[in-house]
Amino acid sequence: MAVVKTLSKASLLVAAAAVWWLAGLYLYLSPRLPEASALQDIKLQTPLRVMSEDGLLIGQFGEQKRLPVRFEDLPQTFVDALLAAEDDQFFTHSGINVLSLARAVSELIATGSKQSGGSTLTMQVARNYFLTLDQTFIRKFTEILLALEIERRLSKEQILELYVNRVFLGHRSYGFETAAQTYYGRSLNELTLAEHAMLAGVPQAPSRNNPLSNPERSEIRRNWILGRMLGLGMISQEDHQAAIAAVDTASFNGLKVEIDADYVAEMARQFAVERLGSSAYTDGYVVHTTVSGPLQEAAQRAVIEGLKTYDWRHGWRGPERQYPPEEEEAGDALNKRWQKALAAMPIIAGLKPAIVTGIDETDATLLLRDGQSAKLAWTGDLNRVRRYQTENRRSGRARTINELLAIGDLIRIEESDAGFKLSQVPRVQGALVSLGPSDGSIKALVGGMGFVLSKFNRATQAKRQPGSSFKPFLYATALENGIHPSTLINDAPVVVGNLTDDDLWRPENDSGKFYGPTRVREALTFSRNLVSIRVLQQLGVRKLIEMAGRVGFDNSDMQPNLTLALGTHAFTPLEVATGYAAIANTGFKVDPWLIDRIEDAEGNIIYQSDPVISCPNCDEVNDTEISRIEDLFSEPEASVLEAPRVIDQRVTYVLNSMLSDVIKRGTGRRARALERNDLAGKTGTTNGPRDAWFSGYNKDLVTTAWVGFDDYSLLGTREFGGTAALPIWIDYMRIALPPEEPPPAMPEGVVRLRIDKTTGLRSDSPSEGLWEYFLAETIPNLGRKQDEADEDDLRGLF
Template sequence: MKFIKRLIILAFICMLLGLGTVFGFYFFVKLELPDVATLKDIELQTPMQIYSIDGKLISQFGEKRRIPIMYDQIPQNLIEALIATEDHRFYEHSGIDPIGIIRAALVVIMSGSVKQGASTITQQLARNFFLSNEKKIMRKIKEIFIAIHIETLLSKQEIMELYVNQIFLGYRSYGFGAAARVYFGKDLDKLTLSEIATLAGMPKAPSTMNPLYSIERATNRRNVVLGRMLTEGYITHSEYEQTKNKNIVASYHEPKIELNAPYVAELARAWAVAQYGDNVYKSGMKVYTTIDSRLQNLAQHVAISNLLSYDQRHGYRGAVAILWDKNSIAWDTIKIEVHLKNQPSYGELKPAVVMTVTDKTAKVKLQNNKNIILSWDGIKWARRYVTDTLQGSAPQRASDILSAGEQIWVQYVNQEWHLSQMPAANTAMVAISPKDGAVQALVGGFNFAHSKFNRVTQSIRQVGSGIKPFIYSVAIDQGMTLATLINDAPINRWDSSQGTAWRPKNSPPIYDGPTRLRIGLAQSKNVMAVRVLRRIGLNKTINFLTKFGFNRANLPRSEALALGAGSLTPIEVAQGFSIFINGGYYIKPYYISKVENPFGKELHKAKPKSICKNNCNVHINKRNSSNLQEEENLLDQTDDIANTSQLAPQVISEQNAFLVREMLQANIWGGGSWRNGTGWNGTGWRAQKPLNRRDIGGKTGTTNDSKDAWYSGFAPGLVATVWVGFDNNARNLGRTSNNTNLKKIQISGAESGAKTAQPAWIDFMINAIAHVPEQRKEIPSGIVQVRIDRHTGLLTRKADGSAMFEYFEQGTEPTEYVSAASSHGNIYESEGEELF
């Protein structure tokens, strides 16, 4: 009895010492323990993702790949696999497993080192969130205290949810949702039992037990997991046998980018950082842009195809590199494969090496040791490039173009491979909704990896004749009409400051004498635009142009403004054209539709200004406001309607917008009657047959020496602008001659807006509005239509080919008939001493 009594006392003393030790350790590390309560509000580090408005993934930004999932989204067999393998008493303990700790302690005593862990799932969660992975006693003690604290704050479901979302599983994947995508390219709920067990076995050593590092280790570990699931009764023996004998099929899966819009992704990224700071990279935000995936894919294809067509008609500039020549030993397959593996691809352009050349074909090797044949149809375009204005003669044989050992570019066109090359010029294209300014497609250049400079928003270029619709809008505002006659005749003005004469010319240099305003814009008559500007006045014109949102600093104070000396970005041009299409309202382009957190809660929603045309009770003196800022100030001061700041300001009248639209439609469809000999075309006539509808319009733009080529135009619900030019503004787009190897339908002569930019616009609109019914013309109130004489613009009683119906703003229509005017000889607008 005495021995037993002493034994009990000793046990009691040991217990007190143990408790004292525990409390001692607790108070020793107390100040170093983290605030576990932060787990209640934990935000998992998840990449920010950029989407199109219809939910297509454009890009993601962030170091960690993670796909957060809620507890009820976790597959039951994954929960069972984790419990069976990592912590089979998970639902029984309060954060630590005493049996496991005793087992690990015995191993330490016997071996003298820490060789076996005893971590529960809760302890692993504590370590992953708050501690390191170092195997030290003090770290283990902290881990135990934190785990116990976690169990008092969170339910078992909350602990499991955090664990499943937070655990590192190799290859930058954090959480099982991301790992399912990385290794198997599937959503977590689509995985098989074998795949679930493979992932469940990886927390022990994610860098070495994943199936990409070692399929053998991953298979062995998977089978251990299956064995534990069998032991715990989660799967049957039949399921165990069937699954353990299956091969693991895994490969690395990049995030599935569904839409190619890298310039849009960069705009969205910069916007998000500006709004929310650098934490967006681990916020899991979903940023939905205004981009329409169908229109974006279309714009991407037509803009790049058009640029490559421009580049190729100017000739072939030769191989990228010479790997070996006829006097050298040809490279072997392995050396070629290694070389090509290190070469970039740029969109449709793929690096390749010429292996052999025959009379009309060439055998070429691509990456991954793929062999292809370039047929004569794919290489016969490649006459030699000499200069931007001169090309060599058409090649007769493949050997005139290619030699074995050359590294070249190829692209897949119309079901066959073609020789290609990196374009020297560049392009930009943007399509927006004139209703609210939503940017629906944006191509900032040939290739984002090649150049991150966004030419849609950053490239300020002279717009050439693309400025004329805005000049003519000023003219209409000042009382001119579509029938006003302006003298289309050469201008010769002495500039005393320069000591030279200024002689602006039409392109082509054809002059028709007194010509109606409608024709002047549609045919892009340069001298007419200058005379219109003179009549209005330079100051008044510049003030009016700021209504469209144009920067005054980029509008030169000279008559060259009428010829396009003003400089704008493509997005500014599209924005300006939208005003003509929506009835005169200033809308600001925007790219971001909404932002959500990882669980779908809306954090931001775009609120573009709306267009209100009826019963708005907003009274703005549009005629008297000199610029856009004044319009907005007047609107903001109006008390007649709630939340007027959300209304788009009307910067030109609906009648003005309608009349400019008429001239833009004439740019494509011309006017007159070809049957009666009065027909004429505008500079955009090439869109007539491909589109074959009357509810479209646009304007070409070409700057001096063809440095910039533009086309901007509209269709129902859409405005699009295309630009082509060299980033080096000193270089001209040049001219080409016919290539005798090609069909008769080819572009030649001097490059211009109609030849260089409009083809992309046409191809875009053909598909963009293919299923949109043709819209009937809506004539606003205050517009009248009268019969006029084609030559004088005055009223006529005739109904033959000399007459036509024209639109006028009520009160500006002519009042004289042509016969009466003729007798007085006063049928043309006067410009002082200049003769018509």
């Protein structure tokens, strides 16, 4: 009896000591606890998102992938699965589950290791947001205290929302909405019961036992959760059996980008980081761009197809790499080596890597990245392949498959209606930029063949000679200075330099021919170089440089020499498109812009663009334009910033008529395939040729396309702006252009008269001759010969 009393006293002393110790620990820890109320203002680390103007995701940047979801948007089956897996008493306990804790402690004492978790969801929220993962008693006790405080401060719904958005679920995915996208490529509310149960099982060991890293273990965990749901009355026996029998379809799904616009996304990222610093990657900002989803898709497709078409007509360059079988290597070892090589090769613009595994007389057998096989038929494709030799020459067609391919060759293929066909990743590069001419907003931008190949943005960073696509600005200067479309300029040899030196410049037309006295309109339509040089001689180079600066080109380092008439000063495609916008919008200078606004995680606008708007008749702006302008500003009383006029409207009207002829019957006549009468533009080809351009527009859209090699390799003697760049422009504009509208009215001060096509003078017949446009002050006299200076010009001074 005495022994029992002694033990009882000892137990009481131990219990009392424990109580006092816990009380002391509580008094020690309480002042040091973080404020649970801070959870109400917590900011989850959420990546930067970049959106198109129509709300489509373009890109996402940040270490943690997270797509926050609100409690009211959580599917009930998912909530049930989560509670069955982690805390089925969540909605009834006060933050801790005493029985679960006691069971976990007893198991720990009995086995010496952790057997089951005693943490409630609330305790996990406390740990995830405030604490470390250290396995110590102090940390666990702090977790309990915090859980009780969180329950006092927040509702159950708020606590659950915090949990589902914070928890790590493997593969850089934080939160269950992100995990649903990562593993199943769908939103959480689109998943099945079996998939909800699968995700609910991931938090236990997210890196090791997710559906991709360990599908067998994950399925066991899923089925256990489904059993728990059945036992708790959350699902029926029928639902349970169907979910147990479901085959899991988890696969890695990267960021679900809705628009392929990597170059745009990178521009937006740089813009955000410049203004927001490193917090841009973590604070959930959303950047809204001016890019149109459908137009961007059309631009991407046009550039890729245009570059592939150019590349293929110059011949196949052979296998990308070679992995021939090594001596005595066969079977599984060889197949594994090939699979490893294929896994390292990305799919580029739909061009899939494949390795030749077998060849016979009729076809070549291929191994694909997914382990499947495919065939290339000799009669279906290969017998027409010609090999690249130089930019101007291809070989004849191969006579057998063995002349083209060997076992172990890594090649590129693409799918067609008839199956797979041989292809290759183009070496040539290109760019396209499309602007709204009224305000300079970027509607589509492609900076190259593929961001995965090169992050260099050729649309904004590549300074290339524009060639003849710069000539419209020369002729705009000419129209301002008294030259009119019917002015005759002699297309004859020009020699520039000191005749005693060997360093002479003898420019030529692309055709190598001379055409004699030529009207200015014809010179622009057919891109006559010698006429352009003579026009610049007459004007003076400084006037052209000043015009370039007015419309938006950087003219700070333009060298004052006659080669500017042929577009020898380098500009980016974006600069060229901006210059053309001043012609398309009747003479206003607009600045290109991409970022419409930036919103914080709560949807507050923290940056709003403030572009200038071209407004020929600001008092008569149509309702659509008013609505669009109002949408740009958060304050209804905000005023519209009017773009400065830099070219006389009459000049742009006459120049537009001249550039329309380029498409109707000149170097851009391929664009007649669009069957529209409201288009104008100009081709451009530089020496070599090394650059091919086409810039064209109507009143709604300005687009510039460029093709060339990064290392300035030659494109080929039969490649011009009209053959290499114009097809890209056509393919894009076919999709991008809105329905055609009636032409604009002729402005006051412009006169339309008949002229003699030979002399360029005003016709004395009301029914004969060509119609031509003139500024009122430059109308040629009736039947009068050109003055003496013109006669001297006709004879040729050089």
